[in-house]
Amino acid sequence: MAQRIVVVGGGAAGMGAAGAARGADPSADVRVYTEFEDVGYSPCGIPYVHGKEIPDFERLFLATREAYAGQGIDIHYETRVTGFSAEHKTVSVHGEGEIGYDRLIVATGFNYASPGVPGADLDGLYYVKNIRRAIEWDKVLDGVRAAVVVEASPLGLEMVTALCHRGIETHLIDPGAWALSVATDPDIIAPVQESWQEKGAKLHFNTTLKGFVGEGSLRAVATSAGEIACDLAVVCTKKEANTSLARAAGLRIGSAGGLIVDERMHTSAPGVWAAGDCIEVPHSVTDIPIQGLSGSHAYSQGKVAGTNAAGGDRRYQPVSVPWGMVAGDWMIGGVSFSETLATALGIPHVVGVAEGISRARYYPGVEKVRVKLLAEPGSLRLIGAQMVGREGIKERADFLAMAVRTGITINDLATMENVYSPPIGALNEPIALAAQSLLAGLGS
Numbered sequence: 001m002a003q004r005i006v007v008v009g010g011g012a013a014g015m016g017a018a019g020a021a022r023g024a025d026p027s028a029d030v031r032v033y034t035e036f037e038d039v040g041y042s043p044c045g046i047p048y049v050h051g052k053e054i055p056d057f058e059r060l061f062l063a064t065r066e067a068y069a070g071q072g073i074d075i076h077y078e079t080r081v082t083g084f085s086a087e088h089k090t091v092s093v094h095g096e097g098e099i100g101y102d103r104l105i106v107a108t109g110f111n112y113a114s115p116g117v118p119g120a121d122l123d124g125l126y127y128v129k130n131i132r133r134a135i136e137w138d139k140v141l142d143g144v145r146a147a148v149v150v151e152a153s154p155l156g157l158e159m160v161t162a163l164c165h166r167g168i169e170t171h172l173i174d175p176g177a178w179a180l181s182v183a184t185d186p187d188i189i190a191p192v193q194e195s196w197q198e199k200g201a202k203l204h205f206n207t208t209l210k211g212f213v214g215e216g217s218l219r220a221v222a223t224s225a226g227e228i229a230c231d232l233a234v235v236c237t238k239k240e241a242n243t244s245l246a247r248a249a250g251l252r253i254g255s256a257g258g259l260i261v262d263e264r265m266h267t268s269a270p271g272v273w274a275a276g277d278c279i280e281v282p283h284s285v286t287d288i289p290i291q292g293l294s295g296s297h298a299y300s301q302g303k304v305a306g307t308n309a310a311g312g313d314r315r316y317q318p319v320s321v322p323w324g325m326v327a328g329d330w331m332i333g334g335v336s337f338s339e340t341l342a343t344a345l346g347i348p349h350v351v352g353v354a355e356g357i358s359r360a361r362y363y364p365g366v367e368k369v370r371v372k373l374l375a376e377p378g379s380l381r382l383i384g385a386q387m388v389g390r391e392g393i394k395e396r397a398d399f400l401a402m403a404v405r406t407g408i409t410i411n412d413l414a415t416m417e418n419v420y421s422p423p424i425g426a427l428n429e430p431i432a433l434a435a436q437s438l439l440a441g442l443g444s
């Protein structure tokens with residue numbers, strides 16, 4: 001008889017798992033449960049539809065319901081799983097009762113951390129996630145005069161940029177001293193903040209949220225620096241692992257708040273795998289578990305979980321976390337640790353910084369690229385990087401993540417080979433310049 005694989009979650013992890021399970025065992029009966037109306041869309045594109053860079057939401061849908069059915073994946077939409085038992089191999093499904101399974105994959109994703117202040121139930125608070133709600137909120141945005149973005153998280157940065165593009169009076173509040181202060185250093189984020197200010201954004205750093213104010217609907221956001229009048233608050237707080245089902249079923253939760261899994265994405269319960277923002281995985285430099293990574297991590301983890309649940313063998317490696325995004329008029333990105341984070345965690349490091357260029361200096365469109373590299377003292381093994389520029393940031397972040405993973409040193413980077421072609425690359429690669437600057441600082 002075909003094995004029954006049940007997936008709870010229709011996000012990047014759940015759909016990656018479902019597809020991989022069918023790939024590993026084409027005869028498997030794969031069923032996905034999701035609370036949402038849709039699967040197979042990219043939430044990552046939502047801020048860019050709000051900002052009008054992408055003309056419509058339709059483009060964010062990657063596959064139709066029929067396409068998934070054609071792949072043999074049985075998706076139960078708008079269907080809430082209320083519990084599961086690893087012992088009895090059953091899931092409890094609202095409206096369907098107890099459903100048996102052979103293998104279970106938990107991919108329940110994340111919830112935004114509760115703001116934990118009065119007024120969080122008022123109308124006018126937007127949590128960007130479900131595409132149907134985003135389509136509704138997009139219409140609301142047409143009538144919004146002033147908005148407050150709560151917290152300068154990656155989504156917060158995207159939403160500040162989007163709301164500015166939309167012509168809305170945009171405020172950003174964050175308890176940190178600069179935007180994305182966990183992942184970036186002030187010199188990297190400074191051009192972004194300047195470009196937001198040129199667009200009219202008002203930045204309120206070192207400012208904590210005290211409450212949402214209004215009668216039924218939001219009228220202002222109360223902060224440690226006073227009230228900000230607004231019609232809308234976009235809540236961009238930290239992503240927390242949604243582990244409520246798994247906790248109730250007795251699965252082990254780790255120090256970062258995510259489900260503990262092994263390298264095959266198997267949880268502490270027999271026959272139960274997990275993937276995506278509901279789990280935690282070790283960092284490649286520190287081995288410390290981390291949680292709340294990106295959609296690309298969730299998708300890869302899903303594929304590992306799905307393959308293994310269906311009887312295959314696939315492993316997931318510790319992560320070095322490349323990241324990158326457009327914020328204001330700039331691209332920023334990096335890998336692993338910023339100087340600020342390494343210092344806060346007590347990780348010893350040496351730093352090299354350089355400003356290079358993205359194309360030949362005479363080629364139209366050439367832009368500055370600032371690169372900062374962090375290395376372990378002594379071995380000079382690369383442990384972190386950050387960049388700001390206007391092009392080529394993603395590719396450098398991906399490359400540097402592989403460099404961190406494979407133990408590349410600053411000496412390697414200082415003498416790296418690079419492409420020189422006037423429209424796409426300068427004679428001197430900015431990464432190599434930053435590595436040479438680090439060595440020069442050490443007197444090497």
Ligand SMILES: Cc1cc2nc3c(=O)[nH]c(=O)nc-3n(C[C@H](O)[C@H](O)[C@H](O)COP(=O)(O)OP(=O)(O)OC[C@H]3O[C@@H](n4cnc5c(N)ncnc54)[C@H](O)[C@@H]3O)c2cc1C
Pocket residue numbers: 008009010011012013014033034035036043044045046047079080081082107108109110128129130155242245275276277278292293294295296297298
């Ligand atoms: C606005 C936005 C922008 C983003 N931008 C980027 C980006 O630029 N780059 C990037 O890499 N990633 C991006 N992401 C991805 C994101 O940050 C997450 O990493 C990703 O969504 C995690 O996928 P997941 O499948 O683990 O969880 P989720 O996407 O949270 O999906 C969880 C799924 O579980 C289901 N579920 C939960 N509980 C139950 C239950 N009890 N019963 C039934 N179903 C349940 C939900 O319905 C949902 O389908 C963005 C996400 C958002 C929302």
